[in-house]
Amino acid sequence: MSASLTLPAPAKLNRMLHIVGRRDDGYHELQTLFQIIDLSDSLTLTLREDGNIHLSTPLDGVACEDNLIVRAARLLQRHANTTQGATLAIDKRLPMGGGLGGGSSNAATVLAGLNKLWQLGLSSEALAKLGLELGADVPVFIHGHSAWAEGVGEKLTTVTLDTPWFVIIHPAVSVSTPRVFQDPELTRDSRPITMARALQGGASEWRNDCEAVVKKRYPQVAEALDWLARYAPSRLTGTGGCLFATFESEKAARTVAELAGQRWPAWAARGLNTSPLQDALGC
Ligand SMILES: C[C@@](CO)(OP(=O)(O)O)[C@H](O)COP(=O)(O)OP(=O)(O)OC[C@H]1O[C@@H](n2ccc(N)nc2=O)[C@H](O)[C@@H]1O
Numbered sequence: 001m002s003a004s005l006t007l008p009a010p011a012k013l014n015r016m017l018h019i020v021g022r023r024d025d026g027y028h029e030l031q032t033l034f035q036i037i038d039l040s041d042s043l044t045l046t047l048r049e050d051g052n053i054h055l056s057t058p059l060d061g062v063a064c065e066d067n068l069i070v071r072a073a074r075l076l077q078r079h080a081n082t083t084q085g086a087t088l089a090i091d092k093r094l095p096m097g098g099g100l101g102g103g104s105s106n107a108a109t110v111l112a113g114l115n116k117l118w119q120l121g122l123s124s125e126a127l128a129k130l131g132l133e134l135g136a137d138v139p140v141f142i143h144g145h146s147a148w149a150e151g152v153g154e155k156l157t158t159v160t161l162d163t164p165w166f167v168i169i170h171p172a173v174s175v176s177t178p179r180v181f182q183d184p185e186l187t188r189d190s191r192p193i194t195m196a197r198a199l200q201g202g203a204s205e206w207r208n209d210c211e212a213v214v215k216k217r218y219p220q221v222a223e224a225l226d227w228l229a230r231y232a233p234s235r236l237t238g239t240g241g242c243l244f245a246t247f248e249s250e251k252a253a254r255t256v257a258e259l260a261g262q263r264w265p266a267w268a269a270r271g272l273n274t275s276p277l278q279d280a281l282g283c
């Protein structure tokens with residue numbers, strides 16, 4: 001076993017997202033199609049014998065103790081009751097708080113990577129359950145495949161989706177997930193549909209129930225969405241503020257990403273059905 005692992009932490013898109021209810025604890029019940037894309041942070045995990053968890057690359061604006069990378073490592077260390085430690089380093093490329101799930105993906109990569117480095121032998125199910133304590137999106141990154149998700153996003157069924165090219169824009173605004181979920185005008189009563197129905201309908205029928213309130217409260221998101229929709233069908237991912245448009249060809253996606261890049265941070269990325277994390281771990 002090598003004493004160091006370098007692993008990807010990919011982003012996700014919510015190809016559609018319906019809010020079908022609210023639980024007693026205030027969390028919202030969702031129906032969503034998650035797709036992982038080939039845009040990733042990169043994490044290097046190095047074994048330490050002294051038991052410390054050390055983050056060698058702090059992120060601007062996130063205290064080390066709050067960083068999901070550190071929290072995931074400490075949670076696993078406690079759960080497995082191990083005295084092993086790790087130095088954690090991240091090459092951060094994904095925008096933070098944009099609905100691409102970067103923080104949750106970082107946490108999932110740390111859980112899966114340290115499970116291997118520390119030779120703990122925990123199952124994916126155990127890691128996903130642990131990860132849910134850190135964020136609603138962690139389980140899908142452990143699962144590592146396109147998925148239909150229900151509950152708060154933790155009840156996952158593997159699906160195979162089309163794998164188009166996407167243009168992703170991050171409007172220059174930070175959208176607060178709690179604020180979106182607290183909004184009195186948020187649609188919370190979409191009629192539940194079956195997974196088969198969601199897949200049959202296809203992209204032309206997909207929508208995101210958060211989009212209307214996010215557009216209303218954050219005019220910068222509305223402006224970027226109107227701009228992007230001139231080129232291809234476009235939608236909000238998660239609670240935003242990132243937006244994505246769907247293209248059949250890489251060339252068209254790269255052309256529009258370059259144009260968008262003159263105004264906002266923007267990327268061209270391909271939709272995947274299996275996560276590069278699973279490929280890297282050899283699962
Ligand atoms: C709705 C999604 C869809 O992917 O949005 P994005 O975060 O990706 O934009 C996610 O499930 C979000 O997951 P995550 O960002 O990890 O949310 P958490 O930290 O667990 O929750 C932040 C806050 O949002 C609210 N929240 C979150 C998820 C949910 N299903 N219902 C909620 O009401 C709660 O108030 C919670 O305190």
Ligand SMILES: Nc1ncnc2c1ncn2[C@@H]1O[C@H](COP(=O)(O)OP(=O)(O)O)[C@@H](O)[C@H]1O
Pocket residue numbers: 059062066067068069095096097098099100101102103104105106177238240
């Ligand atoms: N390693 C991390 N990467 C990104 N964000 C992190 C991390 N650790 C903590 N956070 C916090 O979590 C918030 C949500 O991050 P992220 O998962 O990237 O966005 P979203 O949930 O909108 O997809 C950030 O705004 C940041 O304050």
